[in-house]
Amino acid sequence: MKIKKSSQLVTRNEKVFSFFMSVVGIIITILSLYPIYYVIIASVSKPFFVENGDVMFWIKGFNLESYRQAFAKDGIWLAYLNTFFYTIVGVMANMFFTATMAYALSKQRLMFRKFFTIMTVFTMWFNAGMIPLYMTFVNLKLLDTRTGIIVGFALNTYNLIILKSFFEQVPQSLEEAAFIDGASNLRIFYHIYLPLSKPALATVGMFYGVSRWNGYFWAMNLLKDDSKIPLQVLLKKLIVDQVANETEAGIITMDSLASPTTVIYAIIIIAIVPMAVAYPFVQKYFKKGATIGSVKG
Amino acid sequence: MKKKLSLHMIGGRIKRDWDLYLLLLPGLLWYLVFAYKPMLGLRMAFYDYNVFRGFEGSTFVGLENFMYFLSGTDFVRTFTNTMMIALWQMLIVFPLPIFLAIMITEMRNKFISKLTQTATFLPYFISVVVVCGMTINFLSPSTGVINFMLQKLGMDPQYFMVKPEYFRGIYTTMTLWMTAGFNSIVYIAAIMGIDPQLYEAAKVDGAGKWRQITAITLPNILPIIVVMFVLNIGKMVKVGFEAILLLYRPTTYETADVIATYVYRTGISNGDYGLATAAGLFEALFALILVALANRVSKKISETALW
Secondary structure (H helix, E strand, O other): OOOOOOOOOOOHHHHHHHHHHHHHHHHHHHHHHHHHHHHHHHHOOOHHHHOOOOOOOOOOOOOOHHHHHHHOOOOHHHHHHHHHHHHHHHHHHHHHHHHHHHHHHOOOOOOOHHHHHHHHHHHHHOOOOHHHHHHHHHHOOOOOOHHHHHHHOOOOHHHHHHHHHHHHHOOHHHHHHHHHOOOOHHHHHHHHHHHHOHHHHHHHHHHHHHHHHHOOHHHHHHOOOOOOOOHHHHHHHHHHHHHHHOOOOOOOOOOOOOOHHHHHHHHHHHHHHHHHHHHHHHHHHHHHHHHHHHHHO | OOOOOOHHHHHHHHHHOHHHHHHHHHHHHHHHHHHHHHHHHHHHHHEEOOOOOHHHHOEEOOOHHHHHHHHOHHHHHHHHHHHHHHHHHHHHHOOHHHHHHHHHHHOOOHHHHHHHHHHHHHHHHOOHHHHHHHHHHHOOOOOOHHHHHHHHOOOOOOOHHHOHHHHHHHHHHHHHHHHHHHHHHHHHHHHHOOOHHHHHHHHHOOOOHHHHHHHHHHHHHHHHHHHHHHHHHHHHHOOOHHHHHHHOOHHHHHHHOOHHHHHHHHHHHOOOHHHHHHHHHHHHHHHHHHHHHHHHHHHHHHOOOOO
8 A cells, every 4th residue: 555645735734734633643543552552561560550550551560470370271272272273274274165266256157157146245145144053053063073163164255255356357368378278277276366366365364364363252152172162262261251250359469470350461462462473464465455355345 | 148058058168167167166065055054044933943853843933933022122122222332333433434544644744644554453453352351351440440540530430341321332432442443444545546636636726634635535435435334234233243242241231232142142042043043034134124225325325336
């Protein structure tokens, strides 16, 4: 995304206006970042200060005990591993199902192309909903299986449309030349389209990756066995249900190095870090995808 | 005019492009199994459905589930809440990204512009579970930072999460924080696409910044605003129930319980599949009708529509 070139004509009015916008922008920036900043400083401060409201802008009583306790929570490492599994294998399944179908739908010569396209888009406006989908998993014996999570959510119509419209923009002449050389559809797809579409594939991969990493609702309902649950489901138990009960606050003395609250903040940071690390790399793809997807609807 | 396909031709085309159909197959099967087959399950709405006995063993009750849902007190509450939360979304969460986009593109200081964009975009990456966890913690009466701030301002601490009157505000603010930056991207791209000569011309004519925004920027991005609105209206009715499910408590049901959370409780938690499916179907049809209506209206007023 290029920033538009500043023009020669800059009036006083414009300068004032732009200055005002920048001030509001800084305020918005602070509001956006403060919650995360607060969690960071609270997670490494002494609970005594945190729970008295003394920690607001700066760290007080630096220590990492909350992190030690957070990492000692039952199942947190396993949940982390599970999430990596669901994200990596899940995105691979996503890309397979989405790219193959998007490619077929992008071809004029596909018979009933229009029908198939409408069939997919229709599900964006109307779907069976939670209960029938849940029952489908039950009937297919996919309850409490990793396969259910991977295959059941292998396609997303929005992402399908992004890829399809990208494939449609690839010049036809490339394909025709390959056809003359006797290449099959599969070869053209694999050796011409996929390499040419790397930016779009990355975009869609990122979309899928984030939703796999962050997904909790279906994992919570479909997976019963604690050894299979991803991080988000464990996080729900640790940071949402925990506080909801609002119990064992215990006595926080001057010397305590961790409290339920600071441990929760540490867990939050542990959960955010992988995404925050990935963020600079995926940001540009996200911008591209958000633009293609919504304009082409 | 298209020629009608004869069976012979169909056979010929499939033979020629058999591998193209092979590529179509996995996705097609997926749609059949995970999108269309569940639609057959919507029949459950007309049964007193028993999971162990299936459709054969369950009694057909006609519209009874719908009647029960629509005439109960839960309906009035969940329907009102769904509409109210959708309305807040429409009035606050939908338009603010447009202002944010205009703001970001109007800043002459590129560093601050980029910074604002990056900072507002970041929360989108944080999962809904974590954001809800943060919200609950921040609003805690004993250890929450919001209450510390209120106390510093001389106010009494509030137990925000259990008071129904705060729920909509909390939910809306949270959604705004999570999505405003991400939603503004598409508008930023649209504003960047406007021909700079239009602004030059307006400036020559003596238009101030405010005038340029109302006379050039807004009309030029209106088609995209309309498309986004129509695209989102279905989602607004289905409101982010994953978040509500994490945030609400029995004490806040009064303002927080929406149709989707009701479906979840009666269906997946209590196992009353027939009733839950009926309520879910009602919600889906309602959303569909709203989308169709919004699409028609937008076609009339702005000549932009999704179909």
